[in-house]
Amino acid sequence: MRETYHGQLDAIVVSLVGLTETVADAVNRATRSLLNADLPLAEQVISDDRIIDAAHDDIEQRAFALLARQSPVAGELRTIVAALRMTNALGRMGDLAAHIAKVARLRYPDTAVPDALRENFRAMATLSESMVRTAATTLRDRNVENAAQLAEDDEEMDELRASQFRVLLSDDWNEGVEKAVDAALLGRYYERIADHAVNIGSRVIYLTTGSAPEGDMWPKA
Amino acid sequence: MRETYHGQLDAIVVSLVGLTETVADAVNRATRSLLNADLPLAEQVISDDRIIDAAHDDIEQRAFALLARQSPVAGELRTIVAALRMTNALGRMGDLAAHIAKVARLRYPDTAVPDALRENFRAMATLSESMVRTAATTLRDRNVENAAQLAEDDEEMDELRASQFRVLLSDDWNEGVEKAVDAALLGRYYERIADHAVNIGSRVIYLTTGSAPEGDMWPKA
Numbered sequence: 001m002r003e004t005y006h007g008q009l010d011a012i013v014v015s016l017v018g019l020t021e022t023v024a025d026a027v028n029r030a031t032r033s034l035l036n037a038d039l040p041l042a043e044q045v046i047s048d049d050r051i052i053d054a055a056h057d058d059i060e061q062r063a064f065a066l067l068a069r070q071s072p073v074a075g076e077l078r079t080i081v082a083a084l085r086m087t088n089a090l091g092r093m094g095d096l097a098a099h100i101a102k103v104a105r106l107r108y109p110d111t112a113v114p115d116a117l118r119e120n121f122r123a124m125a126t127l128s129e130s131m132v133r134t135a136a137t138t139l140r141d142r143n144v145e146n147a148a149q150l151a152e153d154d155e156e157m158d159e160l161r162a163s164q165f166r167v168l169l170s171d172d173w174n175e176g177v178e179k180a181v182d183a184a185l186l187g188r189y190y191e192r193i194a195d196h197a198v199n200i201g202s203r204v205i206y207l208t209t210g211s212a213p214e215g216d217m218w219p220k221a
Numbered sequence: 222m223r224e225t226y227h228g229q230l231d232a233i234v235v236s237l238v239g240l241t242e243t244v245a246d247a248v249n250r251a252t253r254s255l256l257n258a259d260l261p262l263a264e265q266v267i268s269d270d271r272i273i274d275a276a277h278d279d280i281e282q283r284a285f286a287l288l289a290r291q292s293p294v295a296g297e298l299r300t301i302v303a304a305l306r307m308t309n310a311l312g313r314m315g316d317l318a319a320h321i322a323k324v325a326r327l328r329y330p331d332t333a334v335p336d337a338l339r340e341n342f343r344a345m346a347t348l349s350e351s352m353v354r355t356a357a358t359t360l361r362d363r364n365v366e367n368a369a370q371l372a373e374d375d376e377e378m379d380e381l382r383a384s385q386f387r388v389l390l391s392d393d394w395n396e397g398v399e400k401a402v403d404a405a406l407l408g409r410y411y412e413r414i415a416d417h418a419v420n421i422g423s424r425v426i427y428l429t430t431g432s433a434p435e436g437d438m439w440p441k442a
Contacts, residue, residue, distance in 0.1 A: 184405055
């Protein structure tokens, strides 16, 4: 019974790592649809969010079933509760990728992102996608150093967002209000994806060391 | 032992209801600081977010301790896991109220919200604050009708946000890029507060009926 139980717990972690990869792909495709005004790709990201939601629901059900049928203690309990949090964070990241694709769709055949911010968005997207992938390996390998890397990456994300604001609020901005509003909201979506990746990293630290970074048991997703 | 256990579980729900009221107050004060360019009030909301975070951590620790020390089953287990989710949602709502106050602080002594959007923001703020308070009573009374009301309120919120976009993207907009960007992000914060209130409502439905609205076990926060 305990054997099966540990097998189920391991399988949940494997599914979480797989979902993290799926979410990283969604962020990658959403960004391509945005920068290339690729409508079919945007539509695909939006409709594929159902797949992420289904995986989220499946992991949640399995984690909940383990909680209900077994009486996990200590480390196992922490893993299951963290899995519930992580699948929630991954589902939200999938929603945010779909939000990005919806902006691409809304502005098609125009490109939502103007030339002046193209490099900034490319950097922001590359960084957030890499953070999602780092979160996956952090989780798989219980790698505390990786998790600390995510916190550093997040600072870089903050700088990218600050430089984005400098561009769109400068006197040189001549792209109008709509593109500025799009950019501000898109920037917020990427920033939130990064935040969720950092939170997954923090939960891995908690799982591995039993102590939360910065005194918080789990950062709020 | 079970007596104490139920007492502890009830106490967690009482704390959650109390935290919901604290968060509703934070939203109310953040909105006043925003609309009146009230710097001391904005500072207070920002620094009081620590109180919300501390309450969040406390509820989380107590829920986790119950999970670890008892072996809750069925309804009790559902309540504890939902409490973990709810305290997370409430912590996020507190963060969002602080975000709103930070925009007020950033633009002081100017008012971040221009006259053309003042009524829209007042309506959005009143609605989201009322949704947070409804979430509190829904939770306290396990009132399924209340929870359904929250879903309706959320549609009204969507309409308010759509009308906000119509104003700030219209040809008549002469407030410039900065105020448009501020408004778009502020609108997003209020919308997310409302989303979290709806999620709390959905979880109450789940706790009360055992079946999730729309097939999802718990909506992602």
